[in-house]
Amino acid sequence: MHWSRWGDPAHAGPLAESAHTLVDTFIGTSDTPAVDPADVRLSAPLAPELLAELEAIVGSGHVLTDHESRLLRTRGKSTPDLLRLRAGDGSDSPDAVVRPSTHDEVVALIDWAVRRHVAVVPFGGGTSVVGGLAAKRDGYAGVISLDLQRFDKLVEVDRTSMTAVLEPGLRGPAAEALLAAEGLTLGHFPQSFQYASIGGFAVTRSSGQSSAGYGRFDSLVVGLKVATPQGTLELGNSPANAAGPDLREVIMGSEGAFGVVTAVRVRVRPLPEVRTYEAWRWGSFTEGAAAMRTLAQAGVMPTVLRLSDENETAINLAKPSEVGGESAGGCLMITGYEGTPAAVEAKRLAVTAILGGLGGENQGADSGQAWSDGRFHGPYLRDSLLDVGVLVETMETVTFWSNLDHVYTSVKDALVGALGEATLVLCHISHVYETGASLYFTVATKASDEPLPQWLAAKAAASDAMVHNGASITHHHAVGQDHKPWLAEEIGPVGVQILRAVKAELDPTGVLNPGVLIP
Amino acid sequence: MHWSRWGDPAHAGPLAESAHTLVDTFIGTSDTPAVDPADVRLSAPLAPELLAELEAIVGSGHVLTDHESRLLRTRGKSTPDLLRLRAGDGSDSPDAVVRPSTHDEVVALIDWAVRRHVAVVPFGGGTSVVGGLAAKRDGYAGVISLDLQRFDKLVEVDRTSMTAVLEPGLRGPAAEALLAAEGLTLGHFPQSFQYASIGGFAVTRSSGQSSAGYGRFDSLVVGLKVATPQGTLELGNSPANAAGPDLREVIMGSEGAFGVVTAVRVRVRPLPEVRTYEAWRWGSFTEGAAAMRTLAQAGVMPTVLRLSDENETAINLAKPSEVGGESAGGCLMITGYEGTPAAVEAKRLAVTAILGGLGGENQGADSGQAWSDGRFHGPYLRDSLLDVGVLVETMETVTFWSNLDHVYTSVKDALVGALGEATLVLCHISHVYETGASLYFTVATKASDEPLPQWLAAKAAASDAMVHNGASITHHHAVGQDHKPWLAEEIGPVGVQILRAVKAELDPTGVLNPGVLIP
CATH class of the missing domain: 3.30.300.330 (GMP Synthetase; Chain A, domain 3)
Known part of the structure; x- marks a missing residue:
C-alpha cells in the first residue's frame, strides 16, 4: 500500500492528459504535491521497557517502531486522512506495530494493554475511510497497532456445510486464492477488495460489488472467535437460531471496540465456472432504480446489479482511463452473472425478460466487461486528482x-x-x-x-x-470516528446506552480502539 | 384458547379410537383427567391501591383480576406448563392483567412497574413452550400480565418498499387477514400461527413452516419500536447498514427482558395466487436430508420444505386423524410452492428435476395437500394423549x-x-x-x-x-426459563456478560419478565 494514496505504489501516477483537460475546464486545477514521506511527523515510539514486554509476547521480530512501518499504519484512506498525511501530519500514528500470530498472543496482548493502559488499534488492511484507525490518544500510555497480517490461513473447509474458517488478516485476493484452490469462493468483492481484510469485512459490515448474488459480508458470516479483555467469545453453532439475541450481530459492526476477531467462519460457494457482465441503458436514474426494485421484489437477482446516475454515466467514472470520453447519455446499469453455465443462462434470461419489458436497452457484454476490468481502479483516480x-x-x-x-x-x-x-x-x-x-x-x-x-x-x-x-x-463504510454524531442520532439515546453498556462490560478500561464507534 | 390445552376449546376432544388402540398397544394408557379450572390455585390478586394506579393509566375496563382472566394468562403451552395446570398448580399466575392500547400507555406502565417494583410479563398469544411467561416472583411487589391484545392494527403499508407496520398484539390470522385485504402476505406460518402474536414472533425469533420461501421471522423484521425503562428505542431505517452493531438483532430474541415491542415493521410479499403442495418419498432420512441440502446449496428452494424421519412417516403424526393408518414406508417430504402461476410452475419444475435426479419418488399433490390441511392440528393430539x-x-x-x-x-x-x-x-x-x-x-x-x-x-x-x-x-422456540442453563453454555461466559450488561442498562431494577432469558 502507498503511504499517502490508495493501492499499489507502482500504479500511482499523474492524471491522464484527457482527464486533466476536462477537470481543468470544469473545476480548475493547481499542483498540490504531498510532502516527502520522511518529513511526516509521527508520534514518539513506545518506551523501551514497554517494547520489551511486547517482544516477550510476540517475539522480537514482530514489534516494529521504524518510521515506515508506523507511517503505513497511520489512519486509513479517506480523503481527510490523506490530506493530513500529504501535509505532513502523522499525529495519529501508532507508537509501535505489533504482529501476533495466534489467538493466545492476541489475548496476552490485550491483557498487557489493559495492565499498561495502552490503546490497541486492530489493523487489517488499513483501508478505513471513516477514521476507524485513528484512536484517541489522550489519557493512554501509548497506542499500538495490532497488525493481523500473520493471521493469514484458511483454517478449515467444511464441504458438507459449505463453510470455511478464515483468519482475519487475510486480504481479499489471498482469501479468494486459498478458497479457489478448493474450488470455492467467498464472492465478496468490495472496491477495497485488493487490500481490505477478512477481519475488517466482518467488523465493519462490508458489502461487495456482487452483493446481489452472494450477499453482504454480515450475511456471509456464520461464526466468530473474538479475544476480549474479559476472555474469549466464540459464537455461531448454526445457520440461525432462537437462542436469544444474535450476538454475532453485536460483534459485526463493532470495529475493534469490543474485541479483536481472530477467526471468521463464513459461507462459501462453488467457484463460478462462468462470469459474465452486461450493460443496460435507461432513460433516467428513476427508471433504472424502478427496474432494480422490480428485480429485487420479484426475487430475480443477478450476481452484480448497479446503476449509475446521469452524471456518473456521463463522467464515466467507473472507467478512469476513459474520463472525458463519449457518453451515450441516460443511465448505465451493469448486470453480472456468476455460476454454472446453465444457472447463468437461466438467470440472464429471466433478468433480461424483466429489464427488456421495462424499457431497458441492452448494451451487450463489452460495456459490462469494461466495468468489471476497471472495478477496483476508482481510488487511484481520486489520488491523482x-x-x-x-x-x-x-x-x-x-x-x-x-x-x-x-x-x-x-x-x-x-x-x-x-x-x-x-x-x-x-x-x-x-x-x-x-x-x-x-x-x-x-x-x-x-x-x-x-x-x-x-x-x-x-x-x-x-x-x-x-x-x-x-x-x-x-x-457499508462503518462508523469509525467520522460518523459517530450521526450514529447517535440514528439509533437514539437508548441505542447509544446499549452500545456503551456492552463497551463498558467487555472493555471497562477502554483500551480497545478508543474513540471509535461508541458515541 | 383453552385454559389447559392448546387451541380452540371447541376442537379439544378425546383421542380417536384408532389412535387410542395403537397407543395402548405400544405405550399403554391410563385416564389422567385435568382438575376443574375453578380449582386451580392462583396467586393473590394485586393490592387494591396498585390496581387503582393501573386503572388510572389504562382505564378501569382494562385491569382484570378475575380467576378466568388470570388463569388464561398463566404460563404457556409446554407439556410441563400443562402438567402443572392440570394438577391445579397456578402459582405462576399474574396478580392482574393489564391491557394498554398505546405506546405511551406501555411506557407509563413500565415507569409505574419500576416505581412499584412490580414484575411485568408481556403477553401476546400465550403460546410459549419454554417457560417464557413464568416470571420470577420472589422479591417483587407483584406480577402483572401486560396483555397486548389491543395492539391489533395494521398501522401502515408502504407498497413501494413492500413493508408494513404491524402492532404486536395481532395474532397470526388477524395479521394475515389485514394484509390480505391489501393483496399482501407476511408468509409466516409457524405451528402456533392461529394464536401466536406478531410481537411474540419478533422477540422469540419464530420460524414458520414456509421459512424456505419467506424466511425466518427475524429476517422479515426491518424495524422495531420498543418501550424500555430508559425510554423509547426506535430501530430500522433501512434494509441493512453498517452503522455499528445491528441492535434489531439484540431486541429480537430478547423475550420481553429488555423492553416491550409496540410496533414491528416487516417485509411483505404479494398474496400468492397459487398455493400447491406435493409429497415425495425417500428411502431414508439421510437421503432425504441430502436432497434438501442439495436444493438449499443450489439456491433452488420451494416455499415449504420439510422431511419426516422414518418414525414420523410411519406414525404419520402430521395427520392426527390418520394416526395408525397405513404408511408407505421410507421418509415423507413435503414441498410447497406459493406465488404467481408462472413462478410456481418454474420453481416446481426446477425442484422436481433436482429431487427426481436424486432418487426421490413424487407422491403427487394429495399427500401434500393433506399435510397442509392438518398443519396446525398437532398440538391437539398432544393434549388428547x-x-x-x-x-x-x-x-x-x-x-x-x-x-x-x-x-x-x-x-x-x-x-x-x-x-x-x-x-x-x-x-x-x-x-x-x-x-x-x-x-x-x-x-x-x-x-x-x-x-x-x-x-x-x-x-x-x-x-x-x-x-x-x-x-x-x-x-425457533426461544429460551424462556427452560433453556437458560444451555444458553449459558452455548454463548459462553463472555456472551452471558453481554446479555447481563444490556439487561442491567435497560432494566436496572429488573422488572421486565424477570427470570427469563438472562442466565
Missing part, C-alpha cells in the same frame, strides 16, 4: 425504496450547497434489497486553501441530509 | 449439515436413555439453510406417577445432547 488540487471523496447511505429519490436529491443539494455550484456530484446504486437500496456518492470540487475544513463542512451537511431524512449514515 | 396418561412433548435444535446426523442420533439416544425403550421419538426437518438445518423432535412415552420430573430429566438429557454436540439449544 488530489495532486492537482481537486478534492474528491465518496460517501454512501441506504434507505427504503419509497425514500430513495428524496434522499438522493437531499444529499446532492447539501453537497452543492456546501461546496458551491462548481461541484460534481455523481451517484450510483450498487446494493439492492427487496425493501430498499444503497446510494453511493462521489464528489469532486476545487480544493480551497483549507481543504480539510472545506470537506468536513460538506461531509457534515451531507450526513445531516441523510440522517435527518431517515436514511442511515452508512451502508 | 395427556388425557390418557401419555406424555408428549416437542423439542428442536439446529446445526450445520456436517453435524446433523450426529445430533439427530445423539438426541434420540438421550431421550430413549432417559425415558426407556417404550418411547417413541419422531423427528422432522422443517427449516433448511445453505449451511445447515433444524431438527424437530416429538417424544411420546407413558407418564410415570411423577410426570413432571420424569419429563424434565429427559429434557435435560436431550438438551445436553444438543449443546454438548455443538448444536443450538433452540432453532
Whole structure:
C-alpha cells in the first residue's frame, strides 16, 4: 500500500492528459504535491521497557517502531486522512506495530494493554475511510497497532456445510486464492477488495460489488472467535437460531471496540465456472432504480446489479482511463452473472425478460466487461486528482425504496450547497434489497486553501441530509470516528446506552480502539 | 384458547379410537383427567391501591383480576406448563392483567412497574413452550400480565418498499387477514400461527413452516419500536447498514427482558395466487436430508420444505386423524410452492428435476395437500394423549449439515436413555439453510406417577445432547426459563456478560419478565 494514496505504489501516477483537460475546464486545477514521506511527523515510539514486554509476547521480530512501518499504519484512506498525511501530519500514528500470530498472543496482548493502559488499534488492511484507525490518544500510555497480517490461513473447509474458517488478516485476493484452490469462493468483492481484510469485512459490515448474488459480508458470516479483555467469545453453532439475541450481530459492526476477531467462519460457494457482465441503458436514474426494485421484489437477482446516475454515466467514472470520453447519455446499469453455465443462462434470461419489458436497452457484454476490468481502479483516480488540487471523496447511505429519490436529491443539494455550484456530484446504486437500496456518492470540487475544513463542512451537511431524512449514515463504510454524531442520532439515546453498556462490560478500561464507534 | 390445552376449546376432544388402540398397544394408557379450572390455585390478586394506579393509566375496563382472566394468562403451552395446570398448580399466575392500547400507555406502565417494583410479563398469544411467561416472583411487589391484545392494527403499508407496520398484539390470522385485504402476505406460518402474536414472533425469533420461501421471522423484521425503562428505542431505517452493531438483532430474541415491542415493521410479499403442495418419498432420512441440502446449496428452494424421519412417516403424526393408518414406508417430504402461476410452475419444475435426479419418488399433490390441511392440528393430539396418561412433548435444535446426523442420533439416544425403550421419538426437518438445518423432535412415552420430573430429566438429557454436540439449544422456540442453563453454555461466559450488561442498562431494577432469558 502507498503511504499517502490508495493501492499499489507502482500504479500511482499523474492524471491522464484527457482527464486533466476536462477537470481543468470544469473545476480548475493547481499542483498540490504531498510532502516527502520522511518529513511526516509521527508520534514518539513506545518506551523501551514497554517494547520489551511486547517482544516477550510476540517475539522480537514482530514489534516494529521504524518510521515506515508506523507511517503505513497511520489512519486509513479517506480523503481527510490523506490530506493530513500529504501535509505532513502523522499525529495519529501508532507508537509501535505489533504482529501476533495466534489467538493466545492476541489475548496476552490485550491483557498487557489493559495492565499498561495502552490503546490497541486492530489493523487489517488499513483501508478505513471513516477514521476507524485513528484512536484517541489522550489519557493512554501509548497506542499500538495490532497488525493481523500473520493471521493469514484458511483454517478449515467444511464441504458438507459449505463453510470455511478464515483468519482475519487475510486480504481479499489471498482469501479468494486459498478458497479457489478448493474450488470455492467467498464472492465478496468490495472496491477495497485488493487490500481490505477478512477481519475488517466482518467488523465493519462490508458489502461487495456482487452483493446481489452472494450477499453482504454480515450475511456471509456464520461464526466468530473474538479475544476480549474479559476472555474469549466464540459464537455461531448454526445457520440461525432462537437462542436469544444474535450476538454475532453485536460483534459485526463493532470495529475493534469490543474485541479483536481472530477467526471468521463464513459461507462459501462453488467457484463460478462462468462470469459474465452486461450493460443496460435507461432513460433516467428513476427508471433504472424502478427496474432494480422490480428485480429485487420479484426475487430475480443477478450476481452484480448497479446503476449509475446521469452524471456518473456521463463522467464515466467507473472507467478512469476513459474520463472525458463519449457518453451515450441516460443511465448505465451493469448486470453480472456468476455460476454454472446453465444457472447463468437461466438467470440472464429471466433478468433480461424483466429489464427488456421495462424499457431497458441492452448494451451487450463489452460495456459490462469494461466495468468489471476497471472495478477496483476508482481510488487511484481520486489520488491523482488530489495532486492537482481537486478534492474528491465518496460517501454512501441506504434507505427504503419509497425514500430513495428524496434522499438522493437531499444529499446532492447539501453537497452543492456546501461546496458551491462548481461541484460534481455523481451517484450510483450498487446494493439492492427487496425493501430498499444503497446510494453511493462521489464528489469532486476545487480544493480551497483549507481543504480539510472545506470537506468536513460538506461531509457534515451531507450526513445531516441523510440522517435527518431517515436514511442511515452508512451502508457499508462503518462508523469509525467520522460518523459517530450521526450514529447517535440514528439509533437514539437508548441505542447509544446499549452500545456503551456492552463497551463498558467487555472493555471497562477502554483500551480497545478508543474513540471509535461508541458515541 | 383453552385454559389447559392448546387451541380452540371447541376442537379439544378425546383421542380417536384408532389412535387410542395403537397407543395402548405400544405405550399403554391410563385416564389422567385435568382438575376443574375453578380449582386451580392462583396467586393473590394485586393490592387494591396498585390496581387503582393501573386503572388510572389504562382505564378501569382494562385491569382484570378475575380467576378466568388470570388463569388464561398463566404460563404457556409446554407439556410441563400443562402438567402443572392440570394438577391445579397456578402459582405462576399474574396478580392482574393489564391491557394498554398505546405506546405511551406501555411506557407509563413500565415507569409505574419500576416505581412499584412490580414484575411485568408481556403477553401476546400465550403460546410459549419454554417457560417464557413464568416470571420470577420472589422479591417483587407483584406480577402483572401486560396483555397486548389491543395492539391489533395494521398501522401502515408502504407498497413501494413492500413493508408494513404491524402492532404486536395481532395474532397470526388477524395479521394475515389485514394484509390480505391489501393483496399482501407476511408468509409466516409457524405451528402456533392461529394464536401466536406478531410481537411474540419478533422477540422469540419464530420460524414458520414456509421459512424456505419467506424466511425466518427475524429476517422479515426491518424495524422495531420498543418501550424500555430508559425510554423509547426506535430501530430500522433501512434494509441493512453498517452503522455499528445491528441492535434489531439484540431486541429480537430478547423475550420481553429488555423492553416491550409496540410496533414491528416487516417485509411483505404479494398474496400468492397459487398455493400447491406435493409429497415425495425417500428411502431414508439421510437421503432425504441430502436432497434438501442439495436444493438449499443450489439456491433452488420451494416455499415449504420439510422431511419426516422414518418414525414420523410411519406414525404419520402430521395427520392426527390418520394416526395408525397405513404408511408407505421410507421418509415423507413435503414441498410447497406459493406465488404467481408462472413462478410456481418454474420453481416446481426446477425442484422436481433436482429431487427426481436424486432418487426421490413424487407422491403427487394429495399427500401434500393433506399435510397442509392438518398443519396446525398437532398440538391437539398432544393434549388428547395427556388425557390418557401419555406424555408428549416437542423439542428442536439446529446445526450445520456436517453435524446433523450426529445430533439427530445423539438426541434420540438421550431421550430413549432417559425415558426407556417404550418411547417413541419422531423427528422432522422443517427449516433448511445453505449451511445447515433444524431438527424437530416429538417424544411420546407413558407418564410415570411423577410426570413432571420424569419429563424434565429427559429434557435435560436431550438438551445436553444438543449443546454438548455443538448444536443450538433452540432453532425457533426461544429460551424462556427452560433453556437458560444451555444458553449459558452455548454463548459462553463472555456472551452471558453481554446479555447481563444490556439487561442491567435497560432494566436496572429488573422488572421486565424477570427470570427469563438472562442466565
